[in-house]
Amino acid sequence: DIPSLDLLYNRKTLDVSRLGPVDGASSIHNDRVGLFRGDITSLSVDAIVNAANTSLLGGGGVDGAIHRRAGPQLLAECRTLGGCETGSSKITNAYNLPCKKVIHAVGPIYSELRPDRSEVSLRGCYQSSLRLAIEHDLKTIAFSGISTGIYGYPSIDAALVACSTVKEFLDSKDGQRLDKVIFVTFEEKDVRAYNHVLPRFFPPA
Numbered sequence: 001d002i003p004s005l006d007l008l009y010n011r012k013t014l015d016v017s018r019l020g021p022v023d024g025a026s027s028i029h030n031d032r033v034g035l036f037r038g039d040i041t042s043l044s045v046d047a048i049v050n051a052a053n054t055s056l057l058g059g060g061g062v063d064g065a066i067h068r069r070a071g072p073q074l075l076a077e078c079r080t081l082g083g084c085e086t087g088s089s090k091i092t093n094a095y096n097l098p099c100k101k102v103i104h105a106v107g108p109i110y111s112e113l114r115p116d117r118s119e120v121s122l123r124g125c126y127q128s129s130l131r132l133a134i135e136h137d138l139k140t141i142a143f144s145g146i147s148t149g150i151y152g153y154p155s156i157d158a159a160l161v162a163c164s165t166v167k168e169f170l171d172s173k174d175g176q177r178l179d180k181v182i183f184v185t186f187e188e189k190d191v192r193a194y195n196h197v198l199p200r201f202f203p204p205a
């Protein structure tokens with residue numbers, strides 16, 4: 001029993017554990033969008049998107065993993081950037097990572113009182129990261145689940161924002177300059193959310 005998308009939009013924050021079995025396998029939904037479960041630092045794409053904080057000086061979660069694998073030069077470059085606003089992104093080199101660039105996006109700390117504000121900020125993260133990618137002529141981009149860890153954004157709601165923003169961008173004129181977007185999941189709750197939401201925005205070919 002899969003709730004309809006209308007229902008999801010109207011009554012968000014669905015309990016992801018109700019969404020049925022997890023398909024842990026990574027998958028290609030169509031030739032421009034993929035889902036990957038695993039460590040984003042292992043991907044040799046053009047750009048990976050970090051879930052950073054406003055200081056851009058590192059932290060836990062995926063941010064910690066990216067800085068560890070990139071090496072201390074990443075932090076040195078981040079120190080020159082003067083931080084980043086919530087809902088926006090900045091780009092750096094990738095140093096010891098197998099990707100070419102790292103885009104550091106600052107997601108919102110989820111607010112149950114103002115979910116609308118959280119949504120605007122999260123959308124801004126995806127939009128600004130996609131724009132940075134094409135400005136730097138990057139063709140493949142892998143997004144971490146911005147804000148869905150320590151920052152507490154509900155997985156389904158975050159996946160809806162991620163998929164709708166990426167779809168809108170890929171359908172636009174600028175979006176034609178991107179080859180592929182990969183959504184990276186790590187925890188089971190996010191795998192469930194993407195398996196549920198992705199096919200609705202990107203039906204399998």
Ligand code: AR6
Nearest residue numbers: 039040051053059060061062065145147148149150151186
């Ligand atoms: N590869 C891919 N995804 C991962 C990895 C990994 N190696 N590790 C965690 N995730 P989080 P946030 C997933 O908490 O919620 C940091 O301290 C994780 O399961 O890393 O945006 C920053 O400095 C989740 O789905 O970021 C900020 O202070 C997603 O990555 C704060 O945390 C994001 O979880 C940002 O919190």
